[in-house]
Amino acid sequence: MYFAALLARTEDGWEASDTELDNVERLTDLADLAREAATDDTVVILIEQEDAWFGVVRIDGEDDPRIFVSNAALAARSSYGAMLTDELLGRDDSDEDDLDLLDLDGTEDGEPEREDEDPESAEAAETPVARGPLGDPRLLEDVGVGERELLSLDGDALGEIAEALGCSDLLEAVR
Template sequence: MYFAALLARTDDGWEASDTELDNVETLTDLADLARDRSVDDDTVLALIEQEDSWFAIVRVDGEDDPRVYVSDAAAASRSSYGAMLVDELTGRDEDDGELDSLDLDGTEDGEPEDDGDDSDGDADGPVRHGPLGDDALLADLGVSGKELQALDGDALSTIADVLGCTDVLEAVR
């Protein structure tokens, strides 16, 4: 099960809206969805979380390229939305067949075979455990890269606390 929300910065603070990612197949789709919620081309944060396994933040500032951070690349690569972001960050080929076994809700159809290898990878190489992407994407908003990397559990609530928008985020949970 995943949670996804968009936080759009406005002159009056942050506005949150939960969002369905059913029609999102690429980072470009997600960035376009975020831009649609933007007020005056201001910052929009797409927040994605799968249980307490991993979280991702996609920051869109106007027409600039989106900036992406994923808390645990290996865990995220096992869900369709996480894999989309990891593939974008690593340049992995999305058509390698690995996504075929994933449902759109981010869960796998069946249990993967355990071959004793802890790396999650394909012919293009393993996806490493740990953070991936731009850990400084929230630095100007009060969350340093080091702080972002240290987050676990309910990371999105911690981020919302720092941004001063806990109530608006919790209202869409």
């Protein structure tokens, strides 16, 4: 299950809103959604999937979005996480054609699963990105979350980010 919140910086601080991602298929859709909600230039979108990974997308005016993903390998296995990791890795829609040949378990259609295979090595072989963070860990430095802090977040990462931004009550209200 996903949770996504949009934080827009205003003259009076931050405003938070629950963000519905059902119609978001590409990063450009997410950026457009953020720009529509913006009351000022800076919008931060926080996305998490059941404490497995979290992502931060920052949009400043018409600049390209800046992205950070806490665990690229886990994120790449989910639809919204894959959207972020694909953008960071420079993949386009033509790369998805190769993935259509694979079942959800990572085997080609009709290919039997190998029971003698080590699950850890199979997971690593299926995952086209390295484990760990990916993207710009400095994207929130100017608003109170430094690189070291962002890289060390665990557990309720979105709550800790919101606390550093001074808007944890707003984030909890939309959860």
